[in-house]
Amino acid sequence: MTSATHRYDYAGAERRREGNGGHADDGERMARALGVFSIGLGLAQVLAPHGVARAIGVEDDDGNRKTMRALGFREIATGVGLLTQQRLAPFAWGRVTGDAMDLALLGRAFNSRRNDRGRLAAATAAVAGVTILDLVASQRLTRSAEDSPISARVRRQGIRVHKAITIHRPLEEVYEFWRKLENLPRFMVHLESVRTLDDRRSYWKARAPLGLTVEWTAEIVEERPHELLSWRSVEDSQVPNRGTVRFVRAPGDRGTEVHLDLRYDPPAGAVGATIAKLFGEEPSQQVDGDLRRLKQVLETGEVVHSDASIHRGLHPARPPEEVPSQVAAGRSRSFASQNGGVE
Amino acid sequence: MRATCWEGKRTVKVETVPDPKILNQRDAIVRVTSTAICGSDLHLYNGFVPSMERGDILGHEFMGEVVEVGRSVKNLSLGDRVVVPFPIACGNCAMCQRDLFSLCENSNPNQWLARKLWGHSPAGIFGYSHLTGGYAGGQAEYARVPFADVGPLKVPSGMADEQALFLSDIFPTGYMGAEMCDIKRGDVIAVWGAGPVGQFAIASAKLLGAERVVAIDRFSYRLRIAKEKAGATDIINYEDTSVSEALMELTAGRGPDACIDAVGMEAHGHHPMYAYDRAKQALMLETDRPLALREAILSCRNGGVVSVIGVYGGFIDKFPMGSVMNRSLTIRTGQCHVQRYLKPLLERIERGEIDPSFVITHRLKLEDAPRGYEMFLHKEDGCEKVVLST
Numbered sequence: 001m002t003s004a005t006h007r008y009d010y011a012g013a014e015r016r017r018e019g020n021g022g023h024a025d026d027g028e029r030m031a032r033a034l035g036v037f038s039i040g041l042g043l044a045q046v047l048a049p050h051g052v053a054r055a056i057g058v059e060d061d062d063g064n065r066k067t068m069r070a071l072g073f074r075e076i077a078t079g080v081g082l083l084t085q086q087r088l089a090p091f092a093w094g095r096v097t098g099d100a101m102d103l104a105l106l107g108r109a110f111n112s113r114r115n116d117r118g119r120l121a122a123a124t125a126a127v128a129g130v131t132i133l134d135l136v137a138s139q140r141l142t143r144s145a146e147d148s149p150i151s152a153r154v155r156r157q158g159i160r161v162h163k164a165i166t167i168h169r170p171l172e173e174v175y176e177f178w179r180k181l182e183n184l185p186r187f188m189v190h191l192e193s194v195r196t197l198d199d200r201r202s203y204w205k206a207r208a209p210l211g212l213t214v215e216w217t218a219e220i221v222e223e224r225p226h227e228l229l230s231w232r233s234v235e236d237s238q239v240p241n242r243g244t245v246r247f248v249r250a251p252g253d254r255g256t257e258v259h260l261d262l263r264y265d266p267p268a269g270a271v272g273a274t275i276a277k278l279f280g281e282e283p284s285q286q287v288d289g290d291l292r293r294l295k296q297v298l299e300t301g302e303v304v305h306s307d308a309s310i311h312r313g314l315h316p317a318r319p320p321e322e323v324p325s326q327v328a329a330g331r332s333r334s335f336a337s338q339n340g341g342v343e
Numbered sequence: 344m345r346a347t348c349w350e351g352k353r354t355v356k357v358e359t360v361p362d363p364k365i366l367n368q369r370d371a372i373v374r375v376t377s378t379a380i381c382g383s384d385l386h387l388y389n390g391f392v393p394s395m396e397r398g399d400i401l402g403h404e405f406m407g408e409v410v411e412v413g414r415s416v417k418n419l420s421l422g423d424r425v426v427v428p429f430p431i432a433c434g435n436c437a438m439c440q441r442d443l444f445s446l447c448e449n450s451n452p453n454q455w456l457a458r459k460l461w462g463h464s465p466a467g468i469f470g471y472s473h474l475t476g477g478y479a480g481g482q483a484e485y486a487r488v489p490f491a492d493v494g495p496l497k498v499p500s501g502m503a504d505e506q507a508l509f510l511s512d513i514f515p516t517g518y519m520g521a522e523m524c525d526i527k528r529g530d531v532i533a534v535w536g537a538g539p540v541g542q543f544a545i546a547s548a549k550l551l552g553a554e555r556v557v558a559i560d561r562f563s564y565r566l567r568i569a570k571e572k573a574g575a576t577d578i579i580n581y582e583d584t585s586v587s588e589a590l591m592e593l594t595a596g597r598g599p600d601a602c603i604d605a606v607g608m609e610a611h612g613h614h615p616m617y618a619y620d621r622a623k624q625a626l627m628l629e630t631d632r633p634l635a636l637r638e639a640i641l642s643c644r645n646g647g648v649v650s651v652i653g654v655y656g657g658f659i660d661k662f663p664m665g666s667v668m669n670r671s672l673t674i675r676t677g678q679c680h681v682q683r684y685l686k687p688l689l690e691r692i693e694r695g696e697i698d699p700s701f702v703i704t705h706r707l708k709l710e711d712a713p714r715g716y717e718m719f720l721h722k723e724d725g726c727e728k729v730v731l732s733t
Contacts, residue, residue, distance in 0.1 A: 299435040305366040308477025309452035316398030317477040319363040
């Protein structure tokens with residue numbers, strides 16, 4: 001396989017946010033913006049019903065003012081829902097229903113001579129425009145809601161993560177540390193080991209839930225010393241994956257920027273589901289943690305532990321009964337690193 | 344070992360827990376001889392700091408004897424007496440290299456948690472919630488001290504625990520509060536809060552050459568300590584005096600050159616804003632009650648400095664930004680970068696310029712920590728500072 005020409009698609013990785021379809025993202029952004037709009041309009045209707053009535057050309061009488069206030073409360077409720085809730089689709093569809101109600105009321109208002117028809121027409125056009133936006137947002141959100149649960153989505157689209165960190169060490173040192181692939185498990189928690197087979201190929205073992213391990217062979221597809229390293233699993237791997245790391249000198253002696261792109265494509269079936277679980281709900285958080293551990297190892301010599309952090313999940317901050325094996329292992333590795341490893 | 348554990352809002356218990364172990368090679372284990380309850384521990388006690396877990400060991404002001412060191416710790420020997428700074432700092436990262444130790448980029452393993460609330464994460468802190476790392480605290484018989492090759496300061500053999508202990512937090516914190524005021528000849532400095540940190544802010548403002556230092560509190564015994572021990576030239580009890588009017592009078596209409604907020608998120612007051620903030624806090628609409636901060640901002644002279652060393656946790660309401668902007672005020676703040684003050688302040692103590700033990704009013708055993716928290720919270724028996732010994 002002549003994969004040396006393979007180049008990782010950075011721009012694409014950045015465009016596609018962590019396994020979420022682009023449409024779903026746009027829908028969410030639209031919905032949040034509409035939420036802000038809802039609250040603004042709602043507040044205006046509740047606090048200054050006469051002003052809004054005049055602006056849209058309906059007579060400013062007691063009845064209209066009451067209607068206006070009621071509509072205002074509806075707007076605020078959907079707006080708050082759009083800004084605070086995880087599941088946005090019902091609130092977006094709520095807005096569509098509200099738009100229909102508004103259009104009906106405006107249509108009725110045309111029948112009354114006391115109202116200003118020019119302004120009513122302008123208001124109707126505005127509401128119609130907003131209705132289209134609401135419809136688009138609602139449809140996109142509904143489509144993305146069908147994409148969960150997460151493992152199904154991950155299986156279909158893969159896991160893509162882009163993360164970066166600044167490390168207060170010279171670029172050459174950071175690059176050399178990473179290039180020695182055996183070092184990766186020191187800061188990538190899910191990796192058990194990486195063994196170099198020859199100058200291009202390496203054998204990776206990762207921890208999976210329930211004491212299982214996943215293994216694959218990876219090969220380096222591009223290497224530009226002190227600049228970039230790109231690797232991918234060889235064909236017929238259990239878990240097709242690839243990664244690219246770029247090293248950039250940070251401005252003003254701020255050390256080295258490490259930009260990491262990872263992509264995993266778990267296959268269908270039980271193994272795929274296991275891999276999806278391996279990364280949990282927040283693959284980006286795990287990669288973020290990996291990079292922070294890399295920074296700790298390079299800057300301080302080892303992964304930093306607090307009394308609570310050596311347990312899984314949040315745990316009372318008090319000394320552990322036993323020092324977990326990975327901490328003990330990390331310690332012995334750190335001795336080795338001080339005798340010629342890291343620095 | 345025995346340790347003071349947080350068991351829920353307003354409940355601490357001294358319990359038997361496992362002894363600490365070396366987890367990193369730059370760790371040391373310290374047998375604690377003296378430790379203190381800090382005003383910021385009361386924020387944890389009252390349940391105002393999120394991410395506390397039942398069983399967390401409290402305490403970030405402590406000192407003691409080194410009983411074990413990791414293999415990378417070359418500067419300490421077994422038996423050394425050390426005082427330990429409350430922020431945990433690696434000494435290697437970009438922030439530590441700029442002496443911004445309380446912003447260490449490597450000492451908080453729970454950065455993701457802190458970043459959710461604050462955008463970016465500060466350093467880890469002993470015994471101060473999981474937001475700042477979930478480190479076991481020092482109100483215990485033993486404590487693990489990470490980066491022991493950077494933080495702990497050896498205490499001269501002739502110096503008593505009580506003179507050195509407050510280098511861990513409240514003396515440097517008060518000092519940094521005064522230093523941030525850029526004190527010049529003739530300056531009048533007003534200090535909100537005559538708790539232990541406020542007392543050291545007052546004393547430090549005097550050390551740094553302030554013309555007058557005004558202490559503001561509601562407890563006359565604390566104002567008495569401020570005047571008689573810390574060196575305040577003027578005192579204002581806000582229970583019976585309007586602070587803004589008194590400060591205008593004292594400065595002939597200029598306002599104090601700098602104002603120090605040594606109160607933080609649980610301020611008290613007796614005007615309608617106090618009820619407003621209590622209500623909003625109870626409804627979780629704001630996390631902190633910034634009464635002192637608002638008053639400090641409005642009182643400060645044009646172009647002056649507002650120095651915030653009282654602890655805030657989350658969000659505040661009705662922040663008078665218009666006053667800050669239109670009057671060119673400078674706000675300076677931060678958790679104290681204790682490591683940078685240890686040596687200079689130790690020298691001031693050695694030269695006899697200050698005896699930090701003046702704030703101590705109660706000496707208890709570690710086993711009596713729960714009573715210490717209650718007394719300190721309710722200001723019983725003239726309580727200013729509780730020191731626990733093992």
